[in-house]
Amino acid sequence: MTTRRRVPSDLDIAAAANIRPLTDVAADAGIPPEHLELYGTGVAKVRLEAAEAMADRPRGRYVVVTAITPTPLGEGKTTTTVGLGQAFRHIGRTATIAIRQPSMGPTFGIKGGAAGGGYSQVVPMDLFNLHLTGDMHAVTAAHNLCAAMLDAHLYHGNEAGFDIHNITWRRVLDVNDRALRNITIGLGGRLDGIPRESGFDITAASEVMATLALCASMSDLRTRLGHTVLGYTDAGEPVTAEDIGAAGAMAVLLREAVKPNLMQTLEGSPALVHTGPFGNIATGNSSVVADHLGIGTSEFLLTEAGFGADMGAERFFNIKCRYSGLSPDAAVIVATVRGLKAHSGKHRIVAGRPLPAALLEPNPDEVHAGGDNLRKQLENVRMHGVSPVVAINQFPDDHEADLAAIAEIASEYHARSARCTHFADGGAGAVELAEAVAEAAEAPAQFSMLYPDDLSLKDKIRTVATKVYGAADVSYTARADREIDSYERNGFGRLPVCIAKTHLSISSDASLAGAPTGWTLPVREVRASVGAGFVYPVCGDMRTMPGLGRMPAARRIDLADDGAIVGLS
Numbered sequence: 001m002t003t004r005r006r007v008p009s010d011l012d013i014a015a016a017a018n019i020r021p022l023t024d025v026a027a028d029a030g031i032p033p034e035h036l037e038l039y040g041t042g043v044a045k046v047r048l049e050a051a052e053a054m055a056d057r058p059r060g061r062y063v064v065v066t067a068i069t070p071t072p073l074g075e076g077k078t079t080t081t082v083g084l085g086q087a088f089r090h091i092g093r094t095a096t097i098a099i100r101q102p103s104m105g106p107t108f109g110i111k112g113g114a115a116g117g118g119y120s121q122v123v124p125m126d127l128f129n130l131h132l133t134g135d136m137h138a139v140t141a142a143h144n145l146c147a148a149m150l151d152a153h154l155y156h157g158n159e160a161g162f163d164i165h166n167i168t169w170r171r172v173l174d175v176n177d178r179a180l181r182n183i184t185i186g187l188g189g190r191l192d193g194i195p196r197e198s199g200f201d202i203t204a205a206s207e208v209m210a211t212l213a214l215c216a217s218m219s220d221l222r223t224r225l226g227h228t229v230l231g232y233t234d235a236g237e238p239v240t241a242e243d244i245g246a247a248g249a250m251a252v253l254l255r256e257a258v259k260p261n262l263m264q265t266l267e268g269s270p271a272l273v274h275t276g277p278f279g280n281i282a283t284g285n286s287s288v289v290a291d292h293l294g295i296g297t298s299e300f301l302l303t304e305a306g307f308g309a310d311m312g313a314e315r316f317f318n319i320k321c322r323y324s325g326l327s328p329d330a331a332v333i334v335a336t337v338r339g340l341k342a343h344s345g346k347h348r349i350v351a352g353r354p355l356p357a358a359l360l361e362p363n364p365d366e367v368h369a370g371g372d373n374l375r376k377q378l379e380n381v382r383m384h385g386v387s388p389v390v391a392i393n394q395f396p397d398d399h400e401a402d403l404a405a406i407a408e409i410a411s412e413y414h415a416r417s418a419r420c421t422h423f424a425d426g427g428a429g430a431v432e433l434a435e436a437v438a439e440a441a442e443a444p445a446q447f448s449m450l451y452p453d454d455l456s457l458k459d460k461i462r463t464v465a466t467k468v469y470g471a472a473d474v475s476y477t478a479r480a481d482r483e484i485d486s487y488e489r490n491g492f493g494r495l496p497v498c499i500a501k502t503h504l505s506i507s508s509d510a511s512l513a514g515a516p517t518g519w520t521l522p523v524r525e526v527r528a529s530v531g532a533g534f535v536y537p538v539c540g541d542m543r544t545m546p547g548l549g550r551m552p553a554a555r556r557i558d559l560a561d562d563g564a565i566v567g568l569s
Contacts, residue, residue: 007423007424009569010116010118010569011126011565011568011569013121013266014115014123014124014125014126014266015125017124019041019123019268020264020268022038022262022263022264025262026262026270028270029270029297029298030054030296031054031293031297032053032054035050036050036262040127043127045133045262046260046272046293048217048259050293051289051293051296054293055296057297059295059296060095060295060296060298060299060300060301061300061329061330061438061441062295062301062303062328063303063330063332064303064304064328065303065331065332065334065391066304066308066312066331066332066333066381067309067334067335068308068309068335068336068373068374069307069310069343069377069504069505069506070307071338071339071342071504072342072349073336073342075336076334076336076393076423078099078114078115078116078304079120079423080420080422081099081302081304082099082120082265082266082422083116083120083420083426083427083433084097084332084420084422084430084434085265085271085302085427086266086267086269087428087429088269088299088300088427089269091431091438093299093300094298094300095269095300095301095302095434096270096272096297096300097122097265097269097272097301098272098274098286098291098301098303098304099271099272099273099286099303100273100274101128101135101136101261101273101276102115102128102129102276103136103202103204103276104129104130104131104174104175105176105546106176106546107130108175108176108548108552109546109548109552109553109554117423118424119422119423119425119426119429120265120422120426120429122265124263126565128273132261132273133257134257135257135261135274135275136174136204136276137174138253138254138256139172139203139206139208139212139257140172140203141253142208142225142253143171143206143207144171146241147170147171149245150162150169150230150246154193154194154196155194160233160243161233161234161237161239162230162231163232163233163234166231167198167230167231168230168231168232169230169231170199170200170201171198171199171200172200172202172203172206173202173203173545174204175202176202176546176547176552177547178547180199180200181199181200181543182199183200184196185197199545201544201545202278202544202545202546205278205545207532208254208531209276209277209278210277210282210532210534211224211228211531211532212254212258213274213286214319214323215258215288216323221251221258222251224532224533225241225242225247225251225254225531226247226531227240227531228532229531230243236486236489236490237490241531258289260273260289260290260293260294266426270298272286272290274287274289274290275290278544279306279307279312279503280502281498281500281527281538281542281544282498282529282532283306283312283315283316283498284306284315285303285304285305285312288323288324290303291303291324295326300441303316307503308506309331309377310377310468311501313331317384317449317450318451318464319496319498319534322449323533327445327447328386328445329386329441329442330387330388330389330437331381331387332388332390332433332437333374333381334391334393335406337394337402337403338355338359338395339370340366340371340405341363341366343513344370344513345513346358346366346369347359360397362399362400362402363402367402367406368405368408370513371406373513373515374409375409375412375413375515376470376515378413384447384448384449384450386445387443387445388415389416389433389440391417391418391420391430392406392418392419392420393420394420416436416437416440418432418433418435419432420433450463450468451463451464453495454494456488457487457492457526457535458474460497461474461497461521461523464497464499465499469506469507469508470515470516471508471520472517472519472520473520474521474523476523477523479524479525480523480525480526480537483526483527484526487526487535492528492530492535495528495530495534496533496534497535497536498529498534498535498536499521499536500536500539500542501521501539507519508521508540522539523538523539524538524539524540526538
């Protein structure tokens, strides 16, 4: 067992950080100074022209950081991404990280911030988690402008012929607010609009956010916005943002948000923070434009994919890489002793409550039992032709036999593994991991996607369900069948699929731990994010507007007398 030492709070660590001038961070990354737009001292926008200006620089190794299926304990994926990025400096190499910007809904809800943790954070931590350069608000504004123009279009005669009962475009807000999930709009008098049912999603779930994350340029963004489907006519024909004249103004509102944000880690390594698409119904990855920029800034570009390898990494491989044209050289799978014991199904773990005492006892057999989840995630990475490295994120209470069991599982699959203590020790605590990742990334890779564009939507869904999730079959409601037929008839069949399911299990049932088999994936409905560039089957009850708990993080966040933020985590 590792000796416990107290680590200050994330906010205290960040407040004490010796932050480098961003101009120096950019210079180290080879970003031309004329393409840097400083927002104060903590963050800068990078103009899209920078990637073209840096085109002659060597391409770095491209590494995606993913994890086992998440548990309420948290596996530390973002913290590992940051710690690994810092660790490369300790072995004489350079690395840039690319991560998502967190939504303020969860920041003020139960999840807290997402800047990493301990001595592996992106700083300034408060700026990272609160507003940053306003990209979230730009997405909110662009989305809601389109919604307002849609309702004005209905009010002024509905020239496009929307079926009022088949309008798919809702409104968004970057706040957890369950009361807005389903609403009726247009109430009041005749001048107040056309009454109809609608609702709000959180901004991270906006198709505009997903589109921003997957576009390659400003012109590509403008085109994709025009293709965004807002609803359908009585005959089932799609009506787009272009059809009602909204796409151009939406693009104008996003002209600054399309530029990646440059920040830094606690140890001064470059960090690109850009976009935050929802992990359940969208890609859960940071932006293509950030990766196009970052690939020329360092020897290694580390990009994080949301949730487990069955979700974020699968979408990284089959959606993001499809549009970016980049091929990964290696993948890191973050695993913890506690997480794998949780996947044994022998412990009931509730967020915010004390851990079961038995979970903290040495039990390598339990690690091996829950290790089926890690084994499946290793398979999921390897089936894409990418070499996996298991990051054993070590906690002070972990026992030697349990840690060794994780390494044994990695060895079964001929995968490298390394223990890391980057939360407490910063980059120095992930040196062994950096060395393992460098070896894996520099070995020959044969990356391939799971399916071609011209495969039918049902065959794409079946491919992901059976190969990645371990399902035996897929079932469809009559509604889902009709929607798939409609999408293929309207020319959307060539799009990749982004299956919306629970992130708490490889299966579609959140209660099933480990790597369940013999189950059927139930497709309840199918939606099309045509502007972003994917079709998403909905398998279960997906909440796209979270709610606040009884004791949200917002209750402890405040301003001190000197103006300093307190309580942010």
